[in-house]
Amino acid sequence: xxxxxxxxxxxxxxxxxxxxxxxxxxxxxxxxxxxxxxxxxxxxxxxxxxxxxxxxxxxxxxxxxxxxxxxxxxxxxxxxxxxxxxxxxxxxxxxxxxxxxxxxxxxxxxxxxxxxxxxxxxxxxxxxxxxxxxxxxxxxxxxxxxxxxxxxxxxxxxxxxxxxxxxxxxxxxxxxxxxxxxxxxxxxxxxxxxxxxxxxxxxxxxxxxxxxxxxxxxxxxxxxxxxxxxxxxxxxxxxxxxxxxxxxxxxxxxxxxxxxxxxxxxxxxxxxxxxxxxxxxxxxxxxxxxxxxxxxxxxxxxxxxxxxxxxxxxxxxxxxxxxxxxxxxxxxxxxxxxxxxxxxxxxxxxxxxxxxxxxxxxxxxxxxxxxxxxxxxxxxxxxxxxxxxxxxxxxxxxxxxxxxxxxxxxxxxxxxxxxxxxxxxxxxxxxxxxxxxxxx
Amino acid sequence: xxxxxxxxxxxxxxxxxxxxxxxxxxxxxxxxxxxxxxxxxxxxxxxxxxxxxxxxxxxxxxxxxxxxxxxxxxxxxxxxxxx
Numbered sequence: 001x002x003x004x005x006x007x008x009x010x011x012x013x014x015x016x017x018x019x020x021x022x023x024x025x026x027x028x029x030x031x032x033x034x035x036x037x038x039x040x041x042x043x044x045x046x047x048x049x050x051x052x053x054x055x056x057x058x059x060x061x062x063x064x065x066x067x068x069x070x071x072x073x074x075x076x077x078x079x080x081x082x083x084x085x086x087x088x089x090x091x092x093x094x095x096x097x098x099x100x101x102x103x104x105x106x107x108x109x110x111x112x113x114x115x116x117x118x119x120x121x122x123x124x125x126x127x128x129x130x131x132x133x134x135x136x137x138x139x140x141x142x143x144x145x146x147x148x149x150x151x152x153x154x155x156x157x158x159x160x161x162x163x164x165x166x167x168x169x170x171x172x173x174x175x176x177x178x179x180x181x182x183x184x185x186x187x188x189x190x191x192x193x194x195x196x197x198x199x200x201x202x203x204x205x206x207x208x209x210x211x212x213x214x215x216x217x218x219x220x221x222x223x224x225x226x227x228x229x230x231x232x233x234x235x236x237x238x239x240x241x242x243x244x245x246x247x248x249x250x251x252x253x254x255x256x257x258x259x260x261x262x263x264x265x266x267x268x269x270x271x272x273x274x275x276x277x278x279x280x281x282x283x284x285x286x287x288x289x290x291x292x293x294x295x296x297x298x299x300x301x302x303x304x305x306x307x308x309x310x311x312x313x314x315x316x317x318x319x320x321x322x323x324x325x326x327x328x329x330x331x332x333x334x335x336x337x338x339x340x341x342x343x344x345x346x347x348x349x350x351x352x353x354x355x356x357x358x359x360x361x362x363x364x365x366x367x368x369x370x371x372x373x374x375x376x377x378x379x380x381x382x383x384x385x386x387x388x389x390x391x392x393x394x395x396x397x398x399x400x401x402x403x404x405x406x407x408x409x410x411x412x413x414x415x416x417x418x419x420x421x422x423x424x425x426x427x428x429x430x431x432x433x434x435x436x437x438x439x440x
Numbered sequence: 441x442x443x444x445x446x447x448x449x450x451x452x453x454x455x456x457x458x459x460x461x462x463x464x465x466x467x468x469x470x471x472x473x474x475x476x477x478x479x480x481x482x483x484x485x486x487x488x489x490x491x492x493x494x495x496x497x498x499x500x501x502x503x504x505x506x507x508x509x510x511x512x513x514x515x516x517x518x519x520x521x522x523x
């Protein structure tokens with residue numbers, strides 16, 4: 001028993017009701033009571049949706065009443081509802097039962113319908129189904145095959161699946177006209193909004209692809225309600241598109257309403273006009289102008305190359321004869337100059353040589369005259385002088401020459417005393433002598 | 441390259457490449473003449489492709505085309521018309 005039970009006050013005077021009981025005890029009992037109620041499914045509109053860390057709370061309402069509901073976040077997340085599918089105003093079916101939070105001294109109590117299962121109904125239900133199918137097709141890899149098909153730049157035949165009387169038909173024509181495209185257009189009119197739509201569109205796709213001439217198929221439909229457009233999320237239709245060998249360009253509804261065909265098609269266009277432009281990626285008139293420009297450029301290059309080459313060849317052909325002629329002219333000129341110069345120089349040389357010969361002759365004559373006489377006279381006088389100075393002649397005159405016997409002439413008495421042994425040479429021969437002088 | 445392998449995209453890409461090369465002025469006489477010859481072929485191909493899709497819109501209904509391909513006569517309602 002709690003403290004509250006220990007401090008139980010007296011009951012109301014005269015009341016036949018049991019108690020008083022501590023409120024916490026009663027609250028827990030009430031919680032147990034509610035949890036024992038049978039589990040049920042309810043449906044209604046979601047109002048005042050708010051999420052906390054652990055739970056999402058919302059009211060489920062209809063015209064006659066409402067119930068406070070709560071769901072654990074992990075349960076809600078496991079439903080993998082598409083974004084926006086579970087929101088205020090959405091019709092939902094919930095499964096669960098009543099519950100009661102007993103609260104405490106510091107926390108408020110609260111009633112809620114404890115939601116253990118939830119499904120979005122109405123349009124929300126369609127979105128949930130769409131999300132589920134999208135997940136499955138994507139897991140199977142069916143979003144890719146169409147994207148891998150090559151798109152022809154200049155399709156010759158375009159198939160268009162659309163409603164016969166819809167605005168989409170005019171929009172496609174406008175888009176093709178804008179591109180300047182004038183090929184073959186195969187209309188495949190089909191109902192695009194009732195229950196027959198999905199099957200009719202699927203059949204048209206198969207027929208167009210079977211023709212073989214069709215390069216690309218446009219599936220076009222204007223805006224509409226989610227229910228109207230839902231045919232374009234049909235599983236059979238989408239699987240057919242995914243596996244078709246002809247590229248499909250889809251433009252269904254407004255861009256915000258993404259149908260499954262948008263995911264499986266080669267291209268998802270925002271409007272039928274854009275779909276037509278995507279089918280003919282190039283502007284035909286611009287391409288024609290470009291091709292013409294390129295043809296002109298090619299011819300210009302070709303002509304220029306030939307003309308340039310011809311000029312070079314002509315120049316090359318001219319070069320040898322020009323060269324020879326120029327050299328011949330130069331040679332002739334040089335020859336003339338050489339001849340002229342040679343004649344001039346030999347004349348000049350002849351004159352100069354004669355002059356020099358005369359000069360030399362004169363010099364030779366002059367040199368051989370006076371100078372020779374003088375030299376002869378000088379030599380004669382020198383001969384006489386030398387003869388006069390010859391030592392033998394002097395000895396013949398009675399003189400004697402004293403030397404030391406080794407070649408040194410003794411010219412004084414002192415040298416004779418110092419030498420002691422001397423040689424005395426007379427005109428007829430030499431005698432050795434020893435100086436005997438007391439003064440040594 | 442045969443017409444079956446050639447696409448308008450590859451043809452235009454090659455043409456642009458050829459014109460760029462010629463515009464550089466670096467190609468010799470032999471290369472220039474070869475490129476011009478190849479380019480002429482590509483221009484002819486591109487012009488023919490463009491002609492094929494600029495002759496005027498030819499509108500058919502699926503049923504008419506299927507019938508024509510099967511060699512049967514078309515019903516008056518399905519008859520093609522050029523715009």
